[in-house]
Amino acid sequence: MTVLTIRYLLSTRRGLATLALSWIPLLLVSSLALARVPSFGILLFQSLMVPLFLQIVLIFVTLVNATSLIREEIDDNTLPYLLTRPVSKPTLALSKYAGYLVAAMVLLLPPVVVAYGVTAAYAGTGLGTDSEVLAGFLAATALAVIAYGALFFFLSVVLRKPLTVGLLIGFVWESVVGSLPGSVPKLSLIYYLQSVLKGMIPVGSLSGFATDVTAPVAATVLIVFAVIMVVLAAVMFQRMEFRQKA
């Protein structure tokens, strides 16, 4: 099931579209390098990666892929082929989520590395000089894939139109919540992702980000959140009935 999901997410037209989208950071840093923008360097790389990659590209790629896991099987009438195999529904759900994790990591981690490499090469600093920046963004990307994926996967199990709700959460709530006062920003995933980045990258665009959560705690919160979402999705899936039209 996991292999089937990986093949589906990576080899269909959806996979090619999300693959192209995932490489936008490389397109951007390459453009900056070719245009010889004077301020282009590791600091500008950080400034661009949070709003462009984490808050747009990554959310879109995880949303499109994770919401398709169960809902498209239901909408496409292919779910009976899986439900008539000697595999429990929770196992099917977990296998699909595992397949999504692999596919999303394959789609989203390499562009971070290559974009960082182009930036370092342009700045002439060498790949190891700002390795904490690379490590920070790789960690944040991996955690975002896990957490957003779990959230959108849960939505795809419980909602008929998960994409709409996912868009609202991913692009509206996650974008505006940071500017709300008090502890409200803690109700978003991006808050913990930025906390991870701030904890791992001492100098950069997130230096001024106000958080009282350390990187390890933020990472733990994201992983626990993901586990809860996936378990809830599996439980709901187990109890669900599937009335499909021919």
Next chain:
Amino acid sequence: MSAVVEAKGVMKWYGEVLGLNGFTASFNPGITGLVGPNGAGKSTLFKLLIGQLHANGGDLRLLGQDPWNNVELKRKIGYCPESNQLYGWLTGQAFVETLLRLDGMRADDARKTAEESLAFVGLTGAKDRPLRTYSRGMRQRAKLAQALAHAPELLILDEPLSGADPMARVQILRAISDFAKRGGHVIMSTHVLYEVERVTSNIVLIHNGKAIASGDLHAIRALIDEHPHAVRIATSKPRDLAQALTAMEHIVSVEFPAPETLLVRTRKPDAFYRELPEIVVDRNLDVHGLESPDDSLEAVFRYLVG
């Protein structure tokens, strides 16, 4: 052996819509046809049997067990859904092989078994093509191949001949018969009685979510033969085919409801289905789909239920 499926007063509601209304019937070993018009509850019963739906009331037993969330029971059943939707991006071989892997089969065994199953339904030549390129008849056979591949005890086939061309029908019916001859049990639904008759005389009639009759279909044949049976044929040469068919004395009427479509009514469906493949081959005609609108059977059911 006791009944393959035992249903006692099974109820299924979809909100305020009734899917099954106290359905009570026994499906005996061998091949049984579940016959009823569209909307009668055939697919609902099947979805309950494969554990896709949960009954609101009554008692349903498949091979002596409750099918709802019964993982082990699924090793014993092969299911062919009515929908022709498949994983279009997979080849026929990959489709069957992947599902066999879900049955717990090792990769080498799954590859070999998938090849054998696709050969069994006559799809060897197309096994490496993506499923999206398959015709309706080929899709039906691919669905049957995945249902048969893991050697189940019971096949549950939802309208397995729907839309299949004459050659595909022959191959599908042959595969079903061969499976039963090896000791397997089959429950196949259809709204075309004559399709079932080719492989069994054992039927359960379902209407408005209730089993209204069961047993030997010959008992109701005389009644059904009073009503002309309609067949919609998709062909690129409808006029040539119409000309050939009107020579048959049992043809009551021929209509052209749409381009490349012929609607035929016959008083002898058996003879019609038997003779059609020969006509198609002899005259080199292109028939790419056969469907029976269920109005003729609906008339019989209205009569049966008063």
